[in-house]
Amino acid sequence: MQQMLNALTLGSLYALVAIGFSLIFGVIRLVNFAHGDLMMIGAFSTLGLLQVAGPLWALIPVLVLGIGFLTGSLIEKVVFRSVRNAPMITGFVVTLSLSVVIQNLGQMFLGAQPRSLRLPEFFSSRVEFAGLSMPAIDIVIPVTTIVLAIAVTRFVYRSRVGAAMRAVSENIVAAQLMGISINRVVMVAFGLGSALACLAGFFWGGKFGQIDPIMGLAPGLKAFIATIIGGVGSIPGAILGGYILGFAEVMFVGFLPPEYASFRDTFVFGTLIVILLIRPQGIFGIDEEERA
Amino acid sequence: MLSINNLNVFRGKTHVLQDVSFEVREGEIFSLVGSNGAGKTTLLMALSGIISIKSGTAVLGSGPDAVDIVNSRPETMVRAGLVHCPEGRQVFARMTVEENLRLGAYLDNNPARIAAHMEQAFEMFPVLRERRATAAGGMSGGEQMMLALARALMARPKILLLDEPSLGLAPRITEQIFETLDDINRKQGVTIVLVEQNAMMALELASRGCVLVNGRLDKVSDAADLLRDPQIVASYLGVGQ
Amino acid sequence: MQLSSLRHFKVSQWQAVVLFAAILIGLNLLLAWTGTGYTLTLAKLILINVFLAVSLTAANGFTGLFSLGHPAFMTLGAYSAVMFTYPVGRRGFAMPALPEFLAKVELPLWAAALVAAGFAGVVAFLVGLVVLRLKTHYLAVASLGLIIVVQNLALNFDGLTRGGRGLTGIPREASLPLISVILFLVVVMFWKIKHASLGRAMLAVRENEMAARSYGIRAYRLKLLGFVLGAGVAGIAGALVPHVIAVMTPGSFGLILAFNLVAIIVVGGQGSIIGAILVALGLGTATEFLRPLEEATGLYGAIQVVVALMLIVMLVLRPKGLFGLEEPMVRIKD
Numbered sequence: 001m002q003q004m005l006n007a008l009t010l011g012s013l014y015a016l017v018a019i020g021f022s023l024i025f026g027v028i029r030l031v032n033f034a035h036g037d038l039m040m041i042g043a044f045s046t047l048g049l050l051q052v053a054g055p056l057w058a059l060i061p062v063l064v065l066g067i068g069f070l071t072g073s074l075i076e077k078v079v080f081r082s083v084r085n086a087p088m089i090t091g092f093v094v095t096l097s098l099s100v101v102i103q104n105l106g107q108m109f110l111g112a113q114p115r116s117l118r119l120p121e122f123f124s125s126r127v128e129f130a131g132l133s134m135p136a137i138d139i140v141i142p143v144t145t146i147v148l149a150i151a152v153t154r155f156v157y158r159s160r161v162g163a164a165m166r167a168v169s170e171n172i173v174a175a176q177l178m179g180i181s182i183n184r185v186v187m188v189a190f191g192l193g194s195a196l197a198c199l200a201g202f203f204w205g206g207k208f209g210q211i212d213p214i215m216g217l218a219p220g221l222k223a224f225i226a227t228i229i230g231g232v233g234s235i236p237g238a239i240l241g242g243y244i245l246g247f248a249e250v251m252f253v254g255f256l257p258p259e260y261a262s263f264r265d266t267f268v269f270g271t272l273i274v275i276l277l278i279r280p281q282g283i284f285g286i287d288e289e290e291r292a
Numbered sequence: 293m294l295s296i297n298n299l300n301v302f303r304g305k306t307h308v309l310q311d312v313s314f315e316v317r318e319g320e321i322f323s324l325v326g327s328n329g330a331g332k333t334t335l336l337m338a339l340s341g342i343i344s345i346k347s348g349t350a351v352l353g354s355g356p357d358a359v360d361i362v363n364s365r366p367e368t369m370v371r372a373g374l375v376h377c378p379e380g381r382q383v384f385a386r387m388t389v390e391e392n393l394r395l396g397a398y399l400d401n402n403p404a405r406i407a408a409h410m411e412q413a414f415e416m417f418p419v420l421r422e423r424r425a426t427a428a429g430g431m432s433g434g435e436q437m438m439l440a441l442a443r444a445l446m447a448r449p450k451i452l453l454l455d456e457p458s459l460g461l462a463p464r465i466t467e468q469i470f471e472t473l474d475d476i477n478r479k480q481g482v483t484i485v486l487v488e489q490n491a492m493m494a495l496e497l498a499s500r501g502c503v504l505v506n507g508r509l510d511k512v513s514d515a516a517d518l519l520r521d522p523q524i525v526a527s528y529l530g531v532g533q
Numbered sequence: 534m535q536l537s538s539l540r541h542f543k544v545s546q547w548q549a550v551v552l553f554a555a556i557l558i559g560l561n562l563l564l565a566w567t568g569t570g571y572t573l574t575l576a577k578l579i580l581i582n583v584f585l586a587v588s589l590t591a592a593n594g595f596t597g598l599f600s601l602g603h604p605a606f607m608t609l610g611a612y613s614a615v616m617f618t619y620p621v622g623r624r625g626f627a628m629p630a631l632p633e634f635l636a637k638v639e640l641p642l643w644a645a646a647l648v649a650a651g652f653a654g655v656v657a658f659l660v661g662l663v664v665l666r667l668k669t670h671y672l673a674v675a676s677l678g679l680i681i682v683v684q685n686l687a688l689n690f691d692g693l694t695r696g697g698r699g700l701t702g703i704p705r706e707a708s709l710p711l712i713s714v715i716l717f718l719v720v721v722m723f724w725k726i727k728h729a730s731l732g733r734a735m736l737a738v739r740e741n742e743m744a745a746r747s748y749g750i751r752a753y754r755l756k757l758l759g760f761v762l763g764a765g766v767a768g769i770a771g772a773l774v775p776h777v778i779a780v781m782t783p784g785s786f787g788l789i790l791a792f793n794l795v796a797i798i799v800v801g802g803q804g805s806i807i808g809a810i811l812v813a814l815g816l817g818t819a820t821e822f823l824r825p826l827e828e829a830t831g832l833y834g835a836i837q838v839v840v841a842l843m844l845i846v847m848l849v850l851r852p853k854g855l856f857g858l859e860e861p862m863v864r865i866k867d
Binding site for chain 3: 092094097098101104217269272276
């Protein structure tokens with residue numbers, strides 16, 4: 001049963017990051033390799049904020065979301081905007097380079113050693129639910145994720161800006177002819193996606209207790225896999241993919257003999273290859289050839 | 293309404309439009325004729341701000357409210373009342389008819405007005421009302437054209453650029469569309485710049501027109517004169533019969 | 534700056550080959566004369582990096598693939614070679630899981646390197662069959678995954694690899710002449726391929742795959758060929774490195790290397806062999822020069838940051854790299 005909870009938590013974290021991937025890819029067809037590093041930024045921001053927040057700790061998640069939004073928008077404007085019309089590989093390499101920069105700068109100025117992060121008492125306080133006792137954070141993470149997931153989905157599918165995002169995703173020229181400002185739409189997508197990734201960092205640090213400058217790499221890659229499973233460019237797909245991957249990973253480690261536990265990553269990537277071969281567009285994916 | 297002088301437009305390294313100059317008067321229907329590859333679509337895209345202009349001037353309107361097209365973004369052009377209905381309709385296939393219409397009114401922030409405009413769109417094209425919740429991609433070519441037109445009108449443009457509206461449509465539907473265009477022009481005073489393969493129908497509808505040959509403007513005059521011009525008859529009026 | 538306006542030296546094939554050989558021989562003599570242990574090791578590693586970069590140019594650049602997986606093939610090549618060059622006496626201790634018939638075989642480095650190339654090539658073939666059908670960024674991620682998977686496997690099959698403890702005491706058999714010869718052969722091979730109809734077909738695939746296919750070019754086979762050849766050479770490179778530094782761990786060839794290789798290819802121009810050589814040389818020497826700076830300030834990773842930033846700037850300003858598809862400055866008469 002504890003396994004289920006772990007799967008739920010892990011899945012939620014992957015989902016939060018995956019939504020961002022999908023948003024960004026959907027709008028500008030860019031695989032943002034540096035997306036996972038936003039998790040690291042969120043985690044370290046949390047560390048910093050914890051030292052000054054004191055009793056106002058409830059504000060921290062909100063601030064982290066804000067930091068994520070601003071950082072994401074800034075990165076888009078300064079680094080990615082100029083390669084927006086370049087071939088996909090160029091964009092990918094630029095995001096890869098940015099990731100290297102962020103990780104190395106992190107190591108240089110924050111130290112390569114892992115730091116411990118402890119969220120306020122509230123998160124570790126035990127809660128009784130369905131006959132089990134668990135730390136509050138195990139409830140907070142999935143609940144927050146689901147709430148945010150629903151909010152983002154409603155935003156994308158019911159709001160004016162969301163419609164603009166979907167229009168840009170489908171046909172960039174036609175969207176421009178409607179008077180939609182591509183720059184603004186892209187900025188919103190980046191900001192929103194990055195905010196969620198930063199929040200995931202907050203939760204990751206809180207749940208696992210340890211953060212370091214390269215913590216974003218592996219989860220980032222896995223979140224990308226989750227996005228692929230669910231279908232790149234689809235928000236519900238990203239959410240579903242995140243949970244599927246989280247569950248698959250935990251189940252794999254949980255139910256196989258311990259010698260195989262270290263093959264976990266091999267398993268995850270193996271799954272990726274299989275999915276890419278059978279159904280590359282994932283569960284809900286859009287076929288990117290379609291984009292005008 | 294539209295004043296274009298010595299326009300030069302490049303696509304990549306190709307010099308597509310060379311020293312193009314003409315005028316479109318307010319309230320008229322102006323038809324652009326030319327064979328494939330002459331640069332008609334490029335011209336429209338330059339006017340709506342999608343493709344950048346290398347040199348020359350292009351001005352929408354006159355006096356203090358005039359908009360300099362050369363340095364304007366697509367958003368600016370739509371806001372200024374110029375709407376481009378692109379080649380191939382380009383409706384948002386995965387979105388519903390209603391969502392498409394709403395996007396046409398993207399720059400409008402008055403929900404009541406948007407709703408009113410949508411009502412009027414449904415009056416003009418009843419089939420759209422029937423299909424309002426259908427995904428646009430599932431409609432026939434004619435229906436999509438109507439949607440594209442209605443969507444363009446949601447922004448209540450002063451001038452409408454239309455790129456090959458009859459492409460791929462059956463003659464009867466094309467006639468309907470052209471009648472609607474005539475209607476829009478007369479009753480709502482919308483200036484129309486029409487690019488058409490079906491040169492005959494286009495020149496019959498239009499009051500003035502011009503011919504684009506390999507990126508250069510060949511003739512500019514009244515549509516009636518163009519229709520009688522033997523060169524034009526030979527080159528373009530055999531098409532689309 | 535118009536790089537195409539640099540003077541083009543027109544040379545004949547033979548002149549170019551002789552010139553290249555002469556440069557390498559000169560380097561060998563120079564270092565035999567004045568080289569210290571440090572400069573010798575440095576030269577060896579840089580030269581290996583150079584032909585590694587060239588092999589990536591062939592694997593990726595010619596056909597326009599984007600695979601980050603080279604380090605994985607290096608790891609495979611490294612372990613398969615070391616398996617045969619490790620002193621037999623100690624093999625039982627370091628690699629207990631090695632089957633009897635293999636444990637007795639001891640090969641000279643050049644032979645082991647061939648084994649490495651073969652092994653890496655075969656794996657690349659099998660992997661390529663599967664992943665080369667994927668589109669650009671999917672391939673990139675899958676190839677990244679390959680690095681992780683191979684590292685994982687190396688870590689876990691510690692009966693063969695000593696896992697995380699790594700293998701030490703590997704004989705330093707990689708001599709500069711050997712490396713130079715390999716470099717020479719690799720460059721000449723890929724140069725010939727590039728300028729033959731095979732290479733032209735591959736470049737056509739890169740420019741416009743659909744158009745190339747319509748001409749009857751078997752794009753998929755060419756991609757596979759480039760991929761396998763590149764992987765084979767990467768295997769050789771992987772085999773050589775541990776014989777320079779005497780150590781091999783699963784993490785020896787990882788993401789950082791992948792990134793640097795990509796940086797070299799992108800900056801040098803994705804199809805340019807000379808570009809790859811020049812940039813690899815430049816990067817290798819510059820890194821060494823700047824290393825004391827890193828240590829003095831304690832800012833480890835600064836060089837990496839600079840490389841990455843330069844790459845970003847380069848891509849923004851010149852998306853086709855410094856040299857694109859062309860070979861700068863040298864045109865060989867056919």
